[in-house]
Amino acid sequence: MIRRPIPTWLFWLLAIGGVAVLLGAYEVVSARQTRINPLQTTIPSFQKLGEGLKQIFQPQGLAENPKPAMFWVDIRATLWRLIIGMGVGVIASIVVGILMGAYRWIEAPLSPVVMFLSKIPPTAMMPIYFAVVGTDQKMFTSMVALGIFFSMTQSIYQAVRQDVSDEAINKAYTLGASEMEIIYEVIWKQILPKIIDSVRMQIGPAMVFLLAAEMVVGSAGLGYQIRMQSRILNMSVVYVYLAILAIVGLIAEWGLATLRRKLCPWYVD
């Protein structure tokens, strides 16, 4: 039967089982590959992966002049670009999205533009960024910011149109609100959970744009390192980096979900 409930213990058992099967199958495939070619690095064993993990935390440079480990250099570069880029993109799209939802004369000229530009895949626009902004830090952040700006503006503007009824706005006027107060006290507070959710939805795409750009032109960062290491077939580092990306994504997701619960206890989805 569809959606028949199962006991909690069984649910957890199956969940753990799923992970166990994934790891077990990996080990089997890896062992087979090693039997065929003992020097293979494409599907490294867990032991080799452990070595990869050690390698990325190894301080670089000479003993008397140590440099930070490769992992710290890469994660710092990537997160910094991601946070600045998303920060700029999110703030800009909140401002534009709310204004579009609040004023018809702003909505009219902007909505066709936003709708058109939001349909261009930001990765396809990469060459334009290279040409116009260059290939430094500015390029990464503007790419992330613009990459999420259009679709996020679109979703915030939709949220204002759908979640804030004319009744709620007219009533606020009858209670003595000014336009500024309606924007802040009614519209912003009503759509805050939707904003947090759409930031959460944009982390994935933002990572895609950023890693793609890093793979093409970076000199540090997770994307750059994944590409470099895979070129020399050092897959034990590549896999560890991929796992780290998953962990970063999970942490961000969990953090934003918690933030939404704390800030908007009234919201039920």
Add this chain to the structure above:
Amino acid sequence: MSEFALEIKSLSHVFGSYRVLDNINLQVVPGQIVAVVGPSGCGKSTLLKAILGTHPPTQGEILTDGMPVRGPNRNVGIVYQNYALYDFMTAEKNVSFGLKLDETSLPMRIFGPRKYFAKRRQHFEKSREFLHQVGLADACGKYPNEMSGGMKQRVAVAQAFIMRPKIVLLDEPFGALDEAMREDLQIMLLRFYQENLIAKREGRRPEYTILMVTHELNEAIYVADRVIGLSRFHTQGENGAAIVYDRPCPVFRPDDPRDFSKFVEQREELRKAVFDETFIKDRDDYVTFWKELGTLANSVAAIKN
């Protein structure tokens, strides 16, 4: 202060070439509960939106307490059928939202936290008082999505009245509620009316002035002290809907039995005058409220001071 809480002077409304409302004149004194009935599409909500100020009439003037209406403002409160509460505020905060907007400013909310919080404490106290009055003393901390339809509508009523507007518009307020809740809320309005009578007798200005749109004739006659019918079924009907019925109706006390048989005759008269397509009469035949004033005993409008 004007003698009338609401005054509509020769209001007409035209959509393109279609005349919806034709030369509406209406005066409501403070403390009245006026029910507006009429066939669907007769322009009830157009009239309501005009009074609210969101859709100004194409001709004529609307005054609340002598002041012309220019857009939705503090003088006119509104209660919608779908409650339109703010989801992100508890009942208490919803009710005190108007006080916050009225008595604190954005800079004060940001830079004067001590003064601001002291003010807010007063607001919450007042808001709890109002919630108590509408029978929701226990629900102060609840969010709208944790409340039933009846509770939400009570919050919406308290939210409107706490601002002491000159008049509150109820737009099919109980249409979405089940029978028991609807009765409770009707009785709540009757209680407001009794308070109005007391205020009027003591020479104060009554606080609860209501214009209520409803499609339930029984509800209209039971709750209101005056019923107005809007319809196109009169001799100049092609010009748009007009007020074709305006008569007082019996005042019930909250503890009186809900005996609708008391006003069967008036209900039939109302049905015929407002809803019967074949009964074409002069538009003023049943507009007799002000002429009948002398014969009324327990009506707010009849008490002089």
